[in-house]
Amino acid sequence: MSRRSAGSGSVTLEDVAKVAGVSRATVSRVVNGSTTVDPALRKVVEKAIAATHYVPNRAARSLVTRTTGSIALVVSEEGRGDHHGGENPPFAGRIFSDPFFGRIVSGVMQYIRSRGVQMVLLLVDDDESRHQLLGYLRQGHVDGVVLISTHAADLLPQLLAEADVPVVLSGRPAQPTPISYVEVDQRAGVAMAVDHLVARGRTRLATVSGPQDTPAGRERLAAFRERLAAHGLAEVAAVEGDFTQASGAAAARELLAAAPGAGDVDGLFVASDLMALGALPVLYRAGRRVPEDIAVVGFDDSSAALACDPPLTTVRQPVEEMASQMANLLLQQIAAPESTLQSSMFQPTLVVRESS
Amino acid sequence: MSRRSAGSGSVTLEDVAKVAGVSRATVSRVVNGSTTVDPALRKVVEKAIAATHYVPNRAARSLVTRTTGSIALVVSEEGRGDHHGGENPPFAGRIFSDPFFGRIVSGVMQYIRSRGVQMVLLLVDDDESRHQLLGYLRQGHVDGVVLISTHAADLLPQLLAEADVPVVLSGRPAQPTPISYVEVDQRAGVAMAVDHLVARGRTRLATVSGPQDTPAGRERLAAFRERLAAHGLAEVAAVEGDFTQASGAAAARELLAAAPGAGDVDGLFVASDLMALGALPVLYRAGRRVPEDIAVVGFDDSSAALACDPPLTTVRQPVEEMASQMANLLLQQIAAPESTLQSSMFQPTLVVRESS
DNA sequence: TTGTAAGCGTTATCAC
DNA sequence: GTGATAACGCTTACAA
Numbered sequence: 158m159s160r161r162s163a164g165s166g167s168v169t170l171e172d173v174a175k176v177a178g179v180s181r182a183t184v185s186r187v188v189n190g191s192t193t194v195d196p197a198l199r200k201v202v203e204k205a206i207a208a209t210h211y212v213p214n215r216a217a218r219s220l221v222t223r224t225t226g227s228i229a230l231v232v233s234e235e236g237r238g239d240h241h242g243g244e245n246p247p248f249a250g251r252i253f254s255d256p257f258f259g260r261i262v263s264g265v266m267q268y269i270r271s272r273g274v275q276m277v278l279l280l281v282d283d284d285e286s287r288h289q290l291l292g293y294l295r296q297g298h299v300d301g302v303v304l305i306s307t308h309a310a311d312l313l314p315q316l317l318a319e320a321d322v323p324v325v326l327s328g329r330p331a332q333p334t335p336i337s338y339v340e341v342d343q344r345a346g347v348a349m350a351v352d353h354l355v356a357r358g359r360t361r362l363a364t365v366s367g368p369q370d371t372p373a374g375r376e377r378l379a380a381f382r383e384r385l386a387a388h389g390l391a392e393v394a395a396v397e398g399d400f401t402q403a404s405g406a407a408a409a410r411e412l413l414a415a416a417p418g419a420g421d422v423d424g425l426f427v428a429s430d431l432m433a434l435g436a437l438p439v440l441y442r443a444g445r446r447v448p449e450d451i452a453v454v455g456f457d458d459s460s461a462a463l464a465c466d467p468p469l470t471t472v473r474q475p476v477e478e479m480a481s482q483m484a485n486l487l488l489q490q491i492a493a494p495e496s497t498l499q500s501s502m503f504q505p506t507l508v509v510r511e512s513s
Numbered sequence: 514m515s516r517r518s519a520g521s522g523s524v525t526l527e528d529v530a531k532v533a534g535v536s537r538a539t540v541s542r543v544v545n546g547s548t549t550v551d552p553a554l555r556k557v558v559e560k561a562i563a564a565t566h567y568v569p570n571r572a573a574r575s576l577v578t579r580t581t582g583s584i585a586l587v588v589s590e591e592g593r594g595d596h597h598g599g600e601n602p603p604f605a606g607r608i609f610s611d612p613f614f615g616r617i618v619s620g621v622m623q624y625i626r627s628r629g630v631q632m633v634l635l636l637v638d639d640d641e642s643r644h645q646l647l648g649y650l651r652q653g654h655v656d657g658v659v660l661i662s663t664h665a666a667d668l669l670p671q672l673l674a675e676a677d678v679p680v681v682l683s684g685r686p687a688q689p690t691p692i693s694y695v696e697v698d699q700r701a702g703v704a705m706a707v708d709h710l711v712a713r714g715r716t717r718l719a720t721v722s723g724p725q726d727t728p729a730g731r732e733r734l735a736a737f738r739e740r741l742a743a744h745g746l747a748e749v750a751a752v753e754g755d756f757t758q759a760s761g762a763a764a765a766r767e768l769l770a771a772a773p774g775a776g777d778v779d780g781l782f783v784a785s786d787l788m789a790l791g792a793l794p795v796l797y798r799a800g801r802r803v804p805e806d807i808a809v810v811g812f813d814d815s816s817a818a819l820a821c822d823p824p825l826t827t828v829r830q831p832v833e834e835m836a837s838q839m840a841n842l843l844l845q846q847i848a849a850p851e852s853t854l855q856s857s858m859f860q861p862t863l864v865v866r867e868s869s
Numbered sequence: 870t871t872g873t874a875a876g877c878g879t880t881a882t883c884a885c
Numbered sequence: 886g887t888g889a890t891a892a893c894g895c896t897t898a899c900a901a
Binding site: 213214215216220225227253254255256258260263266276280286402434438460466 | 568569570571572573575576581583586609610611612614615616618619622626629631632633634635636642645648649651652653654758790793794797816817819820822
Binding site: 169170171181185186188189213214216217218219220221222 | 897
């Protein structure tokens with residue numbers, strides 16, 4: 158085939174109709190699986206479709222049906238205090254290097270691919286890109302949105318809800334908002350971690366928390382304190398990270414500086430595996446053996462947990478399943494826009510490895 | 514705003530024209546930035562557009578222009594020997610958990626976002642999904658494809674080239690194919706790694722190679738041997754991995770079993786950081802100190818390199834830049850379909866850290 | 870059950 | 886420079 162081969166896709170319904178000796182409408186009915194078509198004729202039409210290599214033109218179809226068969230996966234990093242301060246590149250690619258991101262993509266794709274739905278990936282990281290997103294959605298190029306929003310101050314969940322765009326949010330919205338969402342039971346997960354440490358005989362517990370401008374960061378810290386209290390304990394220390402590996406290392410240093418006495422802290426809950434990955438070498442170099450001197454539990458069960466040495470005990474979030482469920486709820490909402498909003502809560506599990 | 518607010522996006526060119534007191538055609542000209550329109554009228558029209566919150570309907574536009582303003586990022590895992598043998602989930606999500614993937618997404622997005630182009634993510638991992646992809650492309654929902662293909666036996670590069678779809682491939686095609694591509698100078702990168710190890714006084718060199726059914730895996734192994742020969746050396750051992758962390762660990766074990774004498778191997782080139790991440794703890798547990806007993810160099814400079822302990826010396830691939838360039842070449846090709854095919858080669862750099 | 874015909878919202882080719 | 890008007894390829898009443 159040459160580069161100048163017949164403009165593929167240019168065969169129309171009309172062409173098929175001509176070949177099959179029927180009307181355009183009948184071909185359309187066959188293509189769309191209408192039941193009201195004579196089986197014999199259908200055979201003929203199907204043959205004609207195969208012969209002509211017909212494929213429907215999506216744009217034309219969209220124009221009349223006002224649906225597109227695709228959804229957007231929107232990653233919103235907006236609402237952060239730091240507006241990419243000195244990052245390299247300036248582009249907010251941090252999220253794409255988080256193991257979390259890949260799992261979400263995987264989960265969404267797994268759900269939609271067999272349903273003939275496509276996914277377009279969009280990033281929002283400032284006012285301009287948010288504005289562009291809103292425009293894009295109004296242009297009607299997607300039927301709905303799976304929204305990954307990390308920060309509590311993010312305006313997007315509310316805006317999308319108001320704009321009447323079918324949308325499912327990752328995590329409970331920070332402000333009460335009429336929006337569907339899928340969450341993990343953070344409280345239960347953290348409780349598992351704390352209970353596990355206590356069961357291992359640890360009583361001097363500290364935490365490396367997530368950023369307090371995110372719901373996940375806040376909830377996990379609160380749950381940590383709450384569960385500690387239930388055991389009649391109080392935290393020895395709490396240092397805030399930002400869910401990155403580097404911040405985990407920094408937090409560990411801070412922790413050691415604050416509690417220099419050997420054996421001061423004997424159990425550590427780190428609010429994400431990636432931070433734990435950063436923290437472990439720091440502990441190790443400071444002469445603290447894991448788990449002997451200090452038992453460590455992470456959160457997520459991301460690939461970072463297995464990259465840890467020793468392998469990290471962690472609270473598993475079923476991220477892929479949650480992402481699939483987001484896609485599921487979204488597709489339901491698209492199919493029945495006026496149905497009531499639904500949300501799902503997933504239970505985490507404790508994965509015990511060698512770090513505790 | 515209620516959930517029943519005015520059907521957003523339903524304001525048409527005609528509506529704007531009515532408000533502005535001009536014809537539909539003129540509004541269209543303004544929207545598309547045509548120069549042949551009276552500045553005064555343009556002002557009026559722009560005001561009307563703002564007043565009505567008009568946004569163009571993409572489907573209608575696509576239908577007539579036959580372009581979509583979006584491209585596909587196609588990840589093709591096809592051509593592997595193992596057809597997801599016993600993987601959990603069966604879905605081929607391996608690629609999404611590779612740090613590589615996020616960097617590619619980041620690079621492509623960075624390039625296209627300011628140009629108003631959108632990206633849809635597609636996965637091909639078997640005959641059926643490949644067939645679906647071809648159909649999808651013919652439906653004309655994207656203007657072109659950035660193709661990430663990992664395996665040498667993959668049919669997709671050839672098929673897309675034949676189908677006359679604008680496409681840019683990651684890496685040189687395994688079979689000579691009329692297709693644009695972006696590659697890294699594997700040979701130069703591996704040479705840096707080997708030279709570095711030799712400069713460190715290492716002479717008993719081994720490698721954990723990538724899978725030999727991928728171009729990257731093959732080229733790096735060949736280049737390793739070639740460069741070794743240039744130094745008058747020969748490899749002590751070469752064990753094949755599959756670019757995953759687990760395979761790196763397995764390879765390290767095999768290596769130790771094959772060369773059990775202490776000090777047998779004093780330098781190790783691992784063909785990807787992720788495999789190095791798996792290999793290091795195995796070496797460590799076997800009593801080999803890194804870098805004292807055995808110096809290790811990786812490839813990629815992915816996040817895995819920093820997750821290593823000690824931090825990994827590695828050959829940096831400018832993945833984001835390469836991905837951006839893929840997008841760039843693709844957009845060029847879309848704009849001028851008959852122009853000659855272009856390819857780019859990027860130079861890697863050596864990032865020296867503590868593992869060697 | 871099938872065909873006819875009227876749009877869907879744009880862009881593009883013409884005259885003016 | 887501007888305005889009719891004809892496509893673009895499809896779905897969908899409505900008629901037959």
